[in-house]
Amino acid sequence: xxxxxxxxMVILSLLLFAGCGSKTGEQSKPKTETxxxxxxxxxxxxxxxxxxxxxxxxxxxxxxxxxxxxxxKLPKEYPSDKFPVYEGSFISTVTELDGSYxxxxxxxxxxxxxxxxxxxxxxxxxxxMDTKTDESLTSFGTKSGYTYNLDVGKSSEMEGYETIIxxxxxxxxxx
Numbered sequence: 001x002x003x004x005x006x007x008x009m010v011i012l013s014l015l016l017f018a019g020c021g022s023k024t025g026e027q028s029k030p031k032t033e034t035x036x037x038x039x040x041x042x043x044x045x046x047x048x049x050x051x052x053x054x055x056x057x058x059x060x061x062x063x064x065x066x067x068x069x070x071x072x073k074l075p076k077e078y079p080s081d082k083f084p085v086y087e088g089s090f091i092s093t094v095t096e097l098d099g100s101y102x103x104x105x106x107x108x109x110x111x112x113x114x115x116x117x118x119x120x121x122x123x124x125x126x127x128x129m130d131t132k133t134d135e136s137l138t139s140f141g142t143k144s145g146y147t148y149n150l151d152v153g154k155s156s157e158m159e160g161y162e163t164i165i166x167x168x169x170x171x172x173x174x175x
Contacts, residue, residue: 066093075101082144083167084121086114090161100170106161111135111154114163118152145172 066072071091074080078094078101085091089105107114115137125143132138136153146169155164 064093064095071105072103074103078103079144079146079169082146083148083150083169085167086117086163086165089165090158092158100168102168103166105165105167106155106158107163107165108161109163111152111163114165115152118150118165122150142172146170147172 071089072094074085074091074094075096077099078096085103085105086107086109088109089107092104092106093102095102112134115132118137118139122139122141122143125139125141125148127139127141129140130138137150138152139148139150141148148170149166149168151164151166153164154162156162157164
């Protein structure tokens with residue numbers, strides 16, 4: 001339930017941010033939407049994923065992938081070299097919108113170990129805001145051409161997993 005609420009909030013936030021970047025003075029064109037739901041089932045491991053895509057006349061594309069039994073797949077364009085997902089994590093949801101990404105993952109490892117990993121990932125970042133406790137990390141800043149928001153914390157939301165990871169990336173505008 002909480003995961004669905006978080007996913008809905010993330011999608012609505014991305015749509016809000018997409019609207020902020022539109023040019024003023026242009027009349028809105030009617031929106032054309034396409035939605036598809038795909039369920040891939042592999043009889044040997046019972047893998048399930050749901051994918052939804054929406055496109056409009058303004059060339060925005062929204063892609064949402066949710067893993068139900070196995071991890072959701074990262075989009076090919078996701079910058080895994082710059083913002084990797086902690087190894088062995090279960091990727092619950094991935095949302096892609098015009099080069100921006102939001103993902104939620106869960107790890108079986110202790111939160112302190114996951115925080116140490118992401119502290120190394122964020123080396124060299126221009127941090128705007130950073131909040132650290134023994135059991136959580138929240139960081140906001142810029143790195144490698146992206147504005148990022150990273151949250152790591154303890155979680156009991158998913159059975160067998162003790163740490164939740166949320167990564168939000170928006171490409172920086174070139175001026």
